[in-house]
Amino acid sequence: MEIRLEEVTKTYSGGVRALDDLTLTIPRGMFGLLGPNGAGKTTLMRILVTLLEPTAGRITIAGIDRLREPHRVRQIIGYLPQEFGFYRRLTAREYLEFAAGMKGLPPAQRRRQVDELLVRVNLDRDARRPVGGFSGGMKRRLGIAQALLGDPRVLVVDEPTAGLDPEERIRFRNLLTELAGDRVILLSTHIVADVESACSALAVIDRGRLRFTGSPGELARQAEGRVWQLTVPARDFERLRGGLRIVGARRVGDDMELRVLSAENPLGQGTPLAPTLEDGYLALMEGVPA
């Protein structure tokens, strides 16, 4: 089971090309989608979940032709968009029962599925409370429960951890990992740490084009041998910023400890560091200056 995109292009009516000849295979498990704002991540997700039609290209989702049989795709796909509205006065249970009805689940199945999902996302004890009083993390978990109605084999989640506190973020990430076992989960995010700890594979897209696909370790290795620690007098920081690709800095007394991306040892005074996923991403996105 996988998602296959071949030469997918999306041009909006204003002429903006949000996806440009994108070919990508998304395997089973958690798959991360990274890229700058405006890279085309949300467009890609909206096309997969049949909210948007591509201008050109071929897509199959678990063997189903996305363009010819969108109704069949809808039966196997769940979606948690970035912005998610709730009816504030409905309780969690009422909301899920309503959503199950909208999804066309037979009444006999609704109650059982809603019960199971409330337990699964750890909201069973809050099932009778109005959604309006929920925290950001609880709303995200309710959103995931909604996306899981009908037991979809494919789950698409757009920036799910924005606004969650560290504990909620980890809990939400663990929930997704648990769900990923027998599904394809496509996770779009800005938060590199989420991809690092949860995804076995990922893609980086930029201006609608695929820039990288592979494992988190492979992305980190894009910066192999190019990450340095450099200590300079604090007064030189401003001047060095123009010439060096500085990605981190810390003041230590009158000195600055810099993290620098560079193909060569900066100023001949750097100490090599092991690259992180963020270093790999940054190196990939701009090419490392010599």
Place this chain on the structure above:
Amino acid sequence: MRLTFKDVTASYNGRPVLAGVSLSLGPGLWLFTGPNGCGKSTLLRCAAGILRPRSGRVRLLPRDAREEIDAWDDPTAYRWHLGYAPQELLDLPETTAGRYLAYLAALKGVRPACRPERVAAVMAQVSLPDGEVPAFSTGQRRRLALAAALLNDPDLLILDEPTQGLDPDELVRLRLLLVELAADRIVLVATHLPEALSGCADGHYTITAEGVNRVGDPA
């Protein structure tokens, strides 16, 4: 330059969230983290003089000053030294960044003759191009909010969740900017993503129901 919290107690929606917090912070970048609802924003709002503590004092000793200013006894003087960028990005008017900042400079009491220069200076400081505000990306909007907070060249800069919605490249930009700003002012940042900024911070505090603790300090 020093910000002092003395036995600050405060409530949020009638629920006590800060119970007797005492802190003393000099120039530098100070991170605050903790679960939603723990009182991070409440602490920052007390520091910004927006929320009145139920008891206790928040005082600022500005640069080159001899006397502390109390956030509630002398709010006008206090705010003159303060820049605050809240978590929510405002729905901004259909105008350019330059005109918007000039308007805010007027509201902040920057003298008319100094306004164009100040606006140009803060835009350069946060690398913000002039342009129509509604067309700005999330990163540019965050930088605009930061530029607005810097208009009066504050000694105390307070940022609530400045990383939200930023892509990795914008995050690096913010990191370097914060280090630069924190060299000669007190910068307080509430964040859910401490790992994105902890490498450049001078200190990191967690806020829980039990109180405020410095990360790395023995419990």
